Amino acid sequence: MTIRKLVTIAVLGMLVAGCGGARDISGAKAKKAELPTIGELAGPLANVQAKKLFGTKSSGTRQTPAAFGSYAKGCLAGGQQLAESGPTWQAMRLSRGRNWGHPELIDMVTKLSQFAAQQPGWNGLYIGDMSQPRGGPMLTGHRSHQMGLDADIWMLPPTSLSLTRKQRENISSISMRRAKGAYVNDSWTRSHHNIIKAAAKDPRVARIFVFPGAKVQMCDDERGDRSYLRKIRPWYGHHYHFHVRLACPKGERGCRDQNPPPAGDGCDDARQWQANILNPPKAKPTPKKPTTPRKPRRELVLADLPAQCKAVLDAN
Secondary structure, three states: HHHHHHHHHHHHHHHHOOOOOOOOOOOOOOOOOOOOOOOOHHHHHHOEEHHHHHHHOOOOOOOOOOEEOOOOEEEEEEEEEEEEOOOOEEOOOHHHOOOOOOOOHHHHHHHHHHHHOOOOOOEEEEEEEOOOOOOOOOOOOOOOOOOOOEEEEEEEHHHHHHHHHHHHHHHHOOOOHHHHHHHEEOOOOHHHHHHHHHHHHHHOEEEEOHHHHHHHHHHHHOOOOOOOHHHHEOOOOOEEEEEEEEOOOOOOEEOOOOOOOOOOOOHHHHHHHHHHHHHOOOOOOOOOOOOOOOOOOOOOOOHHHHHHHHHHHHHH
């Protein structure tokens, strides 16, 4: 065995042993370094698409709960399953097996559903995709949602919390957008505003993605504390649901946050998105060059994922 391989295995061992996310002795968070990847330790599975490995796992692990990696390249140890139905929520599209998350996400979603149930016309929340049992890349759809810290929450106000599995496969959410997302439509209510606001004010939440028209409407309607608006980020799509993203839980050193949103409430930026939808800027002419087909984005393979994800994949 080469010295390089011995060192790599030793590093992996320390990382797996530190799943709990230790702090240094002063109590301050240790400086985050780049996470080693699985690399050659994946053995014959190194170049297998990670989604084909994580996407077929039907159960979580009995490890200490921990998010590893980043939102679009990571995995989840000790994930918890959101109950299919609760007093104020239902998990949708159960056939996908994506009603799993970090315990902090489960807690956040269920508490938000309790708040939603207090809004006029809402009995709680319909919860869309969260993560797979062990996180990781998904067989279809999302590039993110890999660490158990993301959740899609439907814009459709639940009138029934006793839907059958079949009904949850066939029912659809409703769109809130008008004019290609520049504005909200007549389905948007103050309750939507209040629920998204409540999510943003949860200190665990790092970002909420929603279509530009909704952000602009919330900016226009808010008359109180505006600080929470910073977390609400305009993004493509996100008019059938809003996407809640938690920050890395405290002490979990194997988890990588995004950079914080820019300072301020972000309303001017959202209005610029709106203006660009209504009046798309003219593309600047560019010299003609021979066109070459754009290479598709390479699929993540097992070797690409953080080193801790090998133990997550292999756990019973």
